[in-house]
Amino acid sequence: MPSVVYLFGFMSDDFVGRFLVTPSDQTIERLAEQLMSWGWNPEAGGPYRVTNEAGIVLDRRITIAQAGLCSGDLFNVDRG
Amino acid sequence: MALQRDDWLDVARKVDWTYRYVDEREVFPESMSGTPWLPQQAWKDWNEVYRTTYREYVRNQRAKDDALMGARSALSKVSILERLDPGWIQLVKFHQGTFALAEYAAVVAEQRMARFGRDSAWRTMATLGALDETRHGQIPLLMGHDMLPFDGNFDWTHKAYHTNEWLIIAARHLFDDMFLATNAVDLAIQLNFVLETGFTNIQFMAMAAMADRASHHLFEKALASIQTDEARHGQIGHPVLRTLIDNGAKEHAQYLVDKMWWRCWRLFLALTGSSMDYHVPLSARGRSYKEFMQEWIIEQFTKNLAEFSLARPWFWDLFIEELDYAQHSFQLGLYAYRTTLWFDVAMPNADERRWLSEKYPDWNKIYGPIWDTLERRWQQEGEGSTLAYTLPPLCNLCQLPTLFMRPGKNTACTREISGRKYVFCSEPCRWIFEKELSRFAGHTSVVDRIVAGATPGNLPDLLKWMGLQAPNETGKDLRRGLDRWRLEPVPKV
Numbered sequence: 118m119p120s121v122v123y124l125f126g127f128m129s130d131d132f133v134g135r136f137l138v139t140p141s142d143q144t145i146e147r148l149a150e151q152l153m154s155w156g157w158n159p160e161a162g163g164p165y166r167v168t169n170e171a172g173i174v175l176d177r178r179i180t181i182a183q184a185g186l187c188s189g190d191l192f193n194v195d196r197g
Numbered sequence: 198m199a200l201q202r203d204d205w206l207d208v209a210r211k212v213d214w215t216y217r218y219v220d221e222r223e224v225f226p227e228s229m230s231g232t233p234w235l236p237q238q239a240w241k242d243w244n245e246v247y248r249t250t251y252r253e254y255v256r257n258q259r260a261k262d263d264a265l266m267g268a269r270s271a272l273s274k275v276s277i278l279e280r281l282d283p284g285w286i287q288l289v290k291f292h293q294g295t296f297a298l299a300e301y302a303a304v305v306a307e308q309r310m311a312r313f314g315r316d317s318a319w320r321t322m323a324t325l326g327a328l329d330e331t332r333h334g335q336i337p338l339l340m341g342h343d344m345l346p347f348d349g350n351f352d353w354t355h356k357a358y359h360t361n362e363w364l365i366i367a368a369r370h371l372f373d374d375m376f377l378a379t380n381a382v383d384l385a386i387q388l389n390f391v392l393e394t395g396f397t398n399i400q401f402m403a404m405a406a407m408a409d410r411a412s413h414h415l416f417e418k419a420l421a422s423i424q425t426d427e428a429r430h431g432q433i434g435h436p437v438l439r440t441l442i443d444n445g446a447k448e449h450a451q452y453l454v455d456k457m458w459w460r461c462w463r464l465f466l467a468l469t470g471s472s473m474d475y476h477v478p479l480s481a482r483g484r485s486y487k488e489f490m491q492e493w494i495i496e497q498f499t500k501n502l503a504e505f506s507l508a509r510p511w512f513w514d515l516f517i518e519e520l521d522y523a524q525h526s527f528q529l530g531l532y533a534y535r536t537t538l539w540f541d542v543a544m545p546n547a548d549e550r551r552w553l554s555e556k557y558p559d560w561n562k563i564y565g566p567i568w569d570t571l572e573r574r575w576q577q578e579g580e581g582s583t584l585a586y587t588l589p590p591l592c593n594l595c596q597l598p599t600l601f602m603r604p605g606k607n608t609a610c611t612r613e614i615s616g617r618k619y620v621f622c623s624e625p626c627r628w629i630f631e632k633e634l635s636r637f638a639g640h641t642s643v644v645d646r647i648v649a650g651a652t653p654g655n656l657p658d659l660l661k662w663m664g665l666q667a668p669n670e671t672g673k674d675l676r677r678g679l680d681r682w683r684l685e686p687v688p689k690v
Contacts, residue, residue, distance in 0.1 A: 123648060125590040125599070125609065125611075125620055127599075127602055127607045127609060129605065129607075130566075130567075131567075131602075132526045132529045132530065132564075132567060132600055132602065132603075133526070133529070133530050133533070133585070133589045133598055133599070133600035133602075134589055134590045134598070134599040134600065134602070134607075134609055135587040135588075135589065135590075136587055136588035136589065136590055136644060137587070155586070155587045157567055157570045157571070158566075158570060170610065170611060187618075188618065189611060189613070189617075189618025189619075189620065190611060190618070191590070191609055191610075191611055191620065193607055195605075
């Protein structure tokens with residue numbers, strides 16, 4: 118049963134962290150897209166990578182729960 | 198024959214005596230007087246450099262108030278205020294809201310030292326300090342009152358600290374920590390040594406110079422007058438610090454200095470940094486916030502630390518790095534969340550952007566594209582598209598949004614304690630929090646309260662909870678104001 122988690126997302130071309138509420142069975146890719154859509158540059162495409170607070174790159178195909186992200190965790194999306 | 202001043206002042210300053218009916222520890226309990234608890238003998242060499250008698254104090258203060266009241270009667274007319282730069286008006290509104298009642302909190306702090314300070318000369322200085330701080334609360338309240346006919350939001354001079362507005366919660370959190378919930382020793386180091394010999398120089402002296410150039414002469418005179426008081430009672434900190442170090446408490450002293458330096462840096466970049474670099478009219482700017490910090494704060498404070506053989510705070514490199522970007526990120530935050538503020542916020546125009554690029558060589562590369570996007574969005578989609586609609590994580594120590602990031606560097610971090618997750622804007626904020634867990638861990642930020650359902654999660658109700666009546670009372674774009682539709686009455690059938 119997926120739960121709802123709240124996370125703090127930080128995008129490299131943004132200036133502020135953002136608070137997101139999302140189901141834990143959402144993929145990392147979808148999570149990153151959600152963060153980017155809330156940022157100042159949603160139309161910017163290009164490659165990006167998602168990391169957790171420890172700097173470990175997260176596989177975009179796995180779910181938030183599988184990546185070990187829980188409520189109150191932060192993650193980074195680095196463009197370019 | 199009347200005694201001359203110097204014949205009696207030293208005797209009057211030093212009236213500590215030996216207690217016969219109670220223990221010294223009962224008169225000065227450690228919880229109120231501070232750690233380490235030292236016998237009076239250890240404090241007997243406590244001396245202030247500039248000594249003042251009560252007679253001199255009253256005469257000087259009366260002269261200062263006479264001068265200020267004279268300036269007020271000549272310079273507080275609405276016609277004079279109308280000639281001030283609109284950005285400057287917002288800066289004053291911001292300043293008055295965040296400082297007026299904080300000064301009243303400082304009265305409590307000085308009074309605590311006046312009772313629990315360990316040497317009578319210290320207590321006398323603190324008594325005068327309490328009178329000073331009363332004056333520092335009264336002056337902005339009076340000025341704010343005078344400005345009400347010009348702009349009704351100046352009622353935030355008095356109102357701000359009675360609300361749950363997020364920026365005021367951040368200021369209150371710091372001043373509660375520094376002024377109200379602490380003992381005499383810690384107060385002397387935090388308030389007198391760090392804040393008053395360090396950071397108030399920038400708020401009251403550098404800002405006074407800018408006020409002069411911005412033609413707000415009453416504000417200039419008020420700030421300069423306040424700073425002369427701060428300089429006098431600020432000297433309480435030095436002899437307290439000296440006594441601690443001479444009695445083996447250097448580590449505690451270093452911690453207090455480090456902690457309060459970082460806490461003051463966070464709040465002052467938010468209040469003063471963004472104001473100086475974005476709201477002061479270009480013609481009145483001269484130096485940047487970073488330059489003021491380097492010249493007025495860092496240089497002087499480094500000398501003060503060397504005098505006591507104290508080290509620079511361990512986070513010094515991060516602090517120096519942040520001088521180039523923290524206040525710029527914060528200004529973007531203020532702009533994007535301006536509807537949650539009581540003052541208007543500036544988007545820098547072309548001339549201001551050139552000035553910012555000269556003062557901060559990386560500014561245009563990092564912040565230019567974001568302001569470009571906001572500008573384009575306003576033109577294409579209107580005001581609503583320039584506002585942030587997501588909650589920012591708020592630091593569980595400084596209570597400010599976690600917006601001290603830049604390309605390639607995110608300073609935010611977390612910590613789990615007893616099953617609760619905490620988020621911090623930076624490593625130093627987390628370090629302070631961990632050092633004093635029992636002091637800070639029970640507090641909930643505005644975002645924590647929203648998550649827990651204790652505070653409204655929708656914007657209209659959240660604004661009411663914060664004490665803001667939208668749209669008239671809430672912050673707008675400084676130059677564009679509101680989209681017209683927001684001010685038009687809702688059509689009725």
